[in-house]
Amino acid sequence: MKNILIKFFALMMLFAFAFTVNAAASEHAVESTKASTHQVETYKSQPMGDMVISFLKSTGIVALVHPRANEMSATGKPMSNFSKGLGRIIMILVTFLLFWLAIAKGFEPLLLLPIAFGGLLANIPIAGIGGPHGFLGVIYQAGLSNELFPIIIFMGVGAMTDFGPLLSNPKTALLGGAAQFGIFGTLVGAMVLAQMGLVDFTLKQASAISIIGGADGPTSIFIATKLAPELLGAIAVASYSYMAMVPIIQPPIMRALTTDAERRIKMTTLRHVSRLEKLIFPLLVLGLAILVLPESTPLIGAFMFGNFLKESGVVERLNDTLQNSLINITTIFLGLGVGSKLAADQFLVPETLFIMVLGIIAFAVGTAAGVLMAKLMNLFPGHKVNPLIGSAGVSAVPMAARVSNKVGMEYDRTNMLLMHAMGPNVAGVIGSAVAAGVLISMFQH
Amino acid sequence: METNLILEGIKFMFLGMGTVFVFLVVMIACMNIMSSIINRYFPEPQLNEDVTTSNSQANNKKIIAAITAAITYHREG
Numbered sequence: 001m002k003n004i005l006i007k008f009f010a011l012m013m014l015f016a017f018a019f020t021v022n023a024a025a026s027e028h029a030v031e032s033t034k035a036s037t038h039q040v041e042t043y044k045s046q047p048m049g050d051m052v053i054s055f056l057k058s059t060g061i062v063a064l065v066h067p068r069a070n071e072m073s074a075t076g077k078p079m080s081n082f083s084k085g086l087g088r089i090i091m092i093l094v095t096f097l098l099f100w101l102a103i104a105k106g107f108e109p110l111l112l113l114p115i116a117f118g119g120l121l122a123n124i125p126i127a128g129i130g131g132p133h134g135f136l137g138v139i140y141q142a143g144l145s146n147e148l149f150p151i152i153i154f155m156g157v158g159a160m161t162d163f164g165p166l167l168s169n170p171k172t173a174l175l176g177g178a179a180q181f182g183i184f185g186t187l188v189g190a191m192v193l194a195q196m197g198l199v200d201f202t203l204k205q206a207s208a209i210s211i212i213g214g215a216d217g218p219t220s221i222f223i224a225t226k227l228a229p230e231l232l233g234a235i236a237v238a239s240y241s242y243m244a245m246v247p248i249i250q251p252p253i254m255r256a257l258t259t260d261a262e263r264r265i266k267m268t269t270l271r272h273v274s275r276l277e278k279l280i281f282p283l284l285v286l287g288l289a290i291l292v293l294p295e296s297t298p299l300i301g302a303f304m305f306g307n308f309l310k311e312s313g314v315v316e317r318l319n320d321t322l323q324n325s326l327i328n329i330t331t332i333f334l335g336l337g338v339g340s341k342l343a344a345d346q347f348l349v350p351e352t353l354f355i356m357v358l359g360i361i362a363f364a365v366g367t368a369a370g371v372l373m374a375k376l377m378n379l380f381p382g383h384k385v386n387p388l389i390g391s392a393g394v395s396a397v398p399m400a401a402r403v404s405n406k407v408g409m410e411y412d413r414t415n416m417l418l419m420h421a422m423g424p425n426v427a428g429v430i431g432s433a434v435a436a437g438v439l440i441s442m443f444q445h
Numbered sequence: 446m447e448t449n450l451i452l453e454g455i456k457f458m459f460l461g462m463g464t465v466f467v468f469l470v471v472m473i474a475c476m477n478i479m480s481s482i483i484n485r486y487f488p489e490p491q492l493n494e495d496v497t498t499s500n501s502q503a504n505n506k507k508i509i510a511a512i513t514a515a516i517t518y519h520r521e522g
Contacts, residue, residue, distance in 0.1 A: 170476040177462075177469040184458035191454030203453055274489045277480055284475055292468055413520070427469065434468045438461045 011116065063125035063280045064088060074122070074130040074137060079345045087344030088123040095120040095342065098237070107244035111217065111335050115237065118339015119347075129340075136340035144232070144337040147225050149330050150218035151302045156327030158306025159217065159319050161429070163281050163396065165422040168270040171377070172420070176427025178373030179393030180435045182213030182366020199354050204228055209355050212239045213362025215394035216433030219248070219299060220276070221338065223436050226282030227443060234352040238359035246399045249360065250406050251366050252392050257371045258387045260352050262378075263411045265386040267420045282308040285430060289437070295444070296437025303433065366394040370424065392421040396430040 048052075056062060063071075067084030080087075098116035102109040130136045142150040166173060190206035193199050201209070208228035211220050212235060216278040220239040224232045242249065255263075282304035289300040310319045320337035341347070370393035374385045388408045392400040401421035 167476060168471040170480075173469045173473050173476075174466075177465045180465045184454075184461045187461075188451065188454035188458055191450040195450045203450065203457075206454070207457070235472065273480075274483060276483050276487055276489070280479055280483070281476070284479060285472060288468065288472055288475065292471070293464065307475060326493075430472070431465050431469060434465050435461055438464045439457075442457065442460070 014287050023148060035173050058126065060125055068126070071126070072131075073345045074128070074132070074134075074340065074343055076132070083343075083345035083348060087272045087348045091123045091342060091344045091347060092120055094347075095123070101241065101244075105244075108240045111240050112244070112305075113330055114335020115240070115339045115342070118336040118442070119233075119342030120339075121336075122340045122343045134340075136336055139333050140337040140340050142337075143330075143333055144221070144225055147222050147298070148231065149334040149337065150222040150225075151298060152330045153218040153327060153334060154299055154302040155306040156283075156322045156330070157397070157429070158303035158308075159310045159322040161303075161307055161310075161426050162422070163278060163307065163426055164273045165270060165419045166424075166426050167273045167277050167281060168266075169383075169420065169423050171382075172385065172423035173427035173430075174377065175370050175373050175385075175393040176395075176431045177393070177425035177431075179366040179370035179424070179428055180214065180431045181369035182215075182362045182364075182394060183210045183371070183432070183435050185365045186210035186213050186362035189361060190354075190358055193354065193358075199351060201351070201354075202228075204443060205231055205351075207443075208235060209358050210362055211235075211432070211436060211439065212242065212355075212359040213240075213366045213394070214428075214435060215243055215366065215396040215400070216429060216432045217243060219395075219432050219436050221334070222299060223434060223439060225258070226440060230346060231327060231351065233343075233347050234355040235359075236338040237342070242359055242363050243396045243399065244395050246363075246394075247403050247406070249363050250396065250400065250403050253364055254371055254388055254391050254404075254407055255366060255368045258375075260411065262375070262387050263408065264415065265364055265378075265384050266412075266415055267386055267389075268383050270419055275313070278311045279308070282311065287433070293434060293437040295441040296434050299433040299436060300430065303429065326445060352369065363394065367391045370394065384419065386415075386417060389417055389421040389424055393424040393428045393431070395425065395432050397425050397429060398422065400428075401425040 028441065060259040064085050067081050071079065071084055073079045073083070074295070093115040098112050098119070101107040102112035102116065118136055122136055128134045128137075130140075132138075132141070143152075187206050187210040190199075190201050190209055191203070194201045208224045208226075208231055211223045214220065217236070217239050221232065221236055224235040228235075286297070286301055286304045306322050309315050309322060334367050370390035371387045373393070374387035374390035377385050378387070386408065388404045389401075392404045394400055401418055401424075404421035405416065405418040408415045
């Protein structure tokens, strides 16, 4: 009897359970039918003609000819119809010009190609690749707006740099300092333009532009993102295209400022530099930067880190990574991120033209200052300096040093200036990093 | 804006160039001091070089011959 009662209860429980499950399931079923009716409500069946028209409205051609009223720029501001339509077409043609310069003319292709392709992508309507959710915008946010990529590039450049020539003839470092006059001379020039009311550059913007005269791509990008991110595209393009044009810009200035006898000056052979000197030098410079100008230590610190790894000789794998894979990967991202700033609304502005003009003046002034400094040094007793290596004081490693060597060989085929010119060349990198630190420190308060 | 921008620029120039030169002059001085200390107290051992030169005397002659040939070729071409 008791047994039957238990069985009965169990059966009841089973029923109850089954019933609740069933009820829940049916409730769920009701909900899902509700949801499906909801979906049916939003998706109206359209006639084929309407579908074709709405698709055509989303094509690039229509977006370029009849810009969408609600399309915002990458920074979230409204844009003029010009920078949504014709401006984009012009910019796409500009990127084709950059492709041509990079591929046919060999102008710094490693950076110009990623920059130009980034620019092409950033000017696509509707897709918003350069915007906050587009991949170029994400790259920009990840490593450019926080100045990370230029610093990583600097580590790689440090690992590629040999301070031997500078260590064996330290006084040539002064040439690298004189060439920084290009930066500050151009800053004054930009301020003159602003005072005359030709352009509306603030002191910050003028500083960011004038750093082009340092002839150092990563430094220019570092300063531009810090002081005037709205001008980054133009500054980076000017900086890299002028660096590529060093063999065209520099020789006429070098010839104009030197006599034939000066161009034939032979310099004493460089002494051997011990490994210990090379190993201590990066720490020495970093120590000085810490004491004199901490603002310059992000750049100098990264540079000397790369160099220290190289000279230590015990971390060949890391050194190799810095010099090759890391710098290559970062170059791709840096180029694309800079390219995102080639969007029409940011690049097709009158300021760009002034940046291009001021940039080339900065280069020319820097070159001239380096050459004149070498002539000044020859007035003092001691080993004579060939003024042609003064032009290598603008960084642009190693292009500027090669130009010095080439011009020197034109006048005396046995006069090898390359290693002598590498001294001011690497000093120029340090000099422009210091100049960058000065500019940053002046805007800190 | 009433501030004289040109004057500001010139101030920047003097401060900037001054800092760059002071930095480099101090750097040059330190480099000279460092080099003289290292060369006096921690000279690089020269022994290894002597051994290698005597071992590869024949090899060196070949290299010198190749370099001379390259230079004459370069001068003629």
